[in-house]
Amino acid sequence: MYKPFITVSIKTFNEAECIEKTIDSIRSQLGTYPHKIIVADSLSTDNTQQLASDKGVMVVSLTEPADRCCGVGHQLGYLHSEGEFILLMDGDMELEPGFIDHAVAFLQNNPKYAGVAGTVEMDDASNYEFTSRKQRINKIYPLGDSDHLGGGGLYRLSAIADIGYLTNRSLHAYEEAELGMRLLAAGYKLHRLNVPYFRHTSYTMPTFRMLRYRWKSGFHQAPGELLRSAWGKPWFRDALMMVKNEVIFASYIFIVLIAFFSFDVSLIDIALLPLLAFILLKTLRNRSLKNGLNSVINLAVLSAGLVKGLFHPQRDPRVPPDNKVIHEQVE
16 A cells, blocks of 8 residues: 655754654654654754654754744754655654544545644643643634644645745744645645544643743744734735734723823723723633633733734745754664
8 A cells, every 4th residue: 555755843942851752652653654754943952952863863953043933843844854745743742643544544535635633632731821722622623624723734745835835934823823824825725633633741831930931932922923924915814813812902902001191090990891891701711710810911911922023023934044954864
């Protein structure tokens, strides 16, 4: 039976704790397929690169710390890819048994589809962001035809060649959403199978430390970066809908600031009413005042980041980032 060549891109930054398990899980599922495993590293400061090299896979790395962002990782892997398909994984994921066989069969039988993913299993989270993500897992990773494949997937390399690049090196998040928008605009489809794809290890940082880390890394400016990258493109409306909550909240905060600078107490009270109602709604929905407040704080930070991201310089996504090969794959 014919087995297509598959490239695996593993996006990493300081993944020493999990990278060996990730590589082992992939190898156990790709044993009968001709394949290439690439660890695309964003200049890890731990020993991720050495651990991956010791596993005998290809390791490529950025050379400039300023190029670090979520969108650059898989684009770096794509630049060194070959074959018919590319599988996208993070360095804290483990590939589930059977996914590759189902995904390859689906793409071979459905030529209009550019990518396919599966269901996701998450561990118990220790901070609000990942707790919320686990609660919304069916909304984040919906089954059936999708507008994008969050968490990665198996993609047809010929489809990626048609649209020019895999992931946008300027985006600190939403890179898979932006990829989906471009593929759909080019006439392709995406699908999520009811088949286990990967298990994910959550960050263990406390909630506010996680918020601080995300802000410093640029993650929270991604909504603005997505809008800026989509400006003038056919998928701008899709991008706007993707971050509509942040846009609405940022606009509301602007109105609140105007009310405060008016020094009119009655106007300030009126302006704050929607915020209080929103906190109450989130508290009831989360059945926790703490989680309700965390939800509002998280949205406020993302909304502030949206404004920052709108002014963040964009790099041409078709221009490769400076990179070097650390280790060639051992056959």
